[in-house]
Amino acid sequence: MNIVTRPLSDDDLDRVCEIERASFSMPWKREDFAALIRDNNSVYLVIEADGIIAGQAGYTDTLGDAYINNVAIEESYRGNGLGRILMEALIADGLSKGILNYTLEVRVSNTPAIMLYESLGFECAGVRKRFYEQPVEDAYVYWLRK
Numbered sequence: 001m002n003i004v005t006r007p008l009s010d011d012d013l014d015r016v017c018e019i020e021r022a023s024f025s026m027p028w029k030r031e032d033f034a035a036l037i038r039d040n041n042s043v044y045l046v047i048e049a050d051g052i053i054a055g056q057a058g059y060t061d062t063l064g065d066a067y068i069n070n071v072a073i074e075e076s077y078r079g080n081g082l083g084r085i086l087m088e089a090l091i092a093d094g095l096s097k098g099i100l101n102y103t104l105e106v107r108v109s110n111t112p113a114i115m116l117y118e119s120l121g122f123e124c125a126g127v128r129k130r131f132y133e134q135p136v137e138d139a140y141v142y143w144l145r146k
């Protein structure tokens with residue numbers, strides 16, 4: 001597979017929304033992604049496999065810390081290392097801008113994502129009770145400090 005990561009553009013929104021809807025019970029809307037493209041404090045990347053968008057992830061620079069959100073790989077592409085490549089690309093982008101701290105939330109039951117984040121060096125810093133809806137579930141808060 002030829003793997004490329006690059007910034008999200010308007011032409012990608014149909015595909016990104018499709019992956020988003022299939023991955024999350026409360027998906028972001030098209031206008032949410034469109035706004036991110038225009039937000040100077042946000043970086044949103046897609047990952048392409050042989051020219052097809054296979055996933056997406058982004059961060060917002062919040063007072064110097066990167067708040068990572070909506071990490072998703074389309075189901076048929078999972079387990080091939082794409083999630084790791086995408087996260088590494090996101091963190092490399094942040095480091096190039098001098099961002100040293102990265103944080104995210106994850107459902108406590110989401111073992112694949114937890115394993116991915118821990119393998120990248122993220123450490124669990126606490127729990128947000130009943131953070132998620134549909135279904136209601138606690139979130140682990142993770143931080144990576146470079």
Ligand SMILES: CC(C)(COP(=O)(O)OP(=O)(O)OC[C@H]1O[C@@H](n2cnc3c(N)ncnc32)[C@H](O)[C@@H]1OP(=O)(O)O)[C@@H](O)C(=O)NCCC(=O)NCCS
Binds near residue numbers: 082
């Ligand atoms: C979490 C997600 C992005 C991982 O993407 P992926 O491309 O499948 O992950 P990778 O193939 O890069 O795997 C990287 C690491 O994650 C962990 N991992 C991935 N899938 C796993 C699974 N099913 N079980 C356990 N660990 C898993 C492993 O540590 C793996 O490293 P290894 O291959 O050296 O063992 C993907 O499963 C996904 O999109 N899930 C649905 C959306 C979601 O839950 N996003 C996270 C919200 S916080």
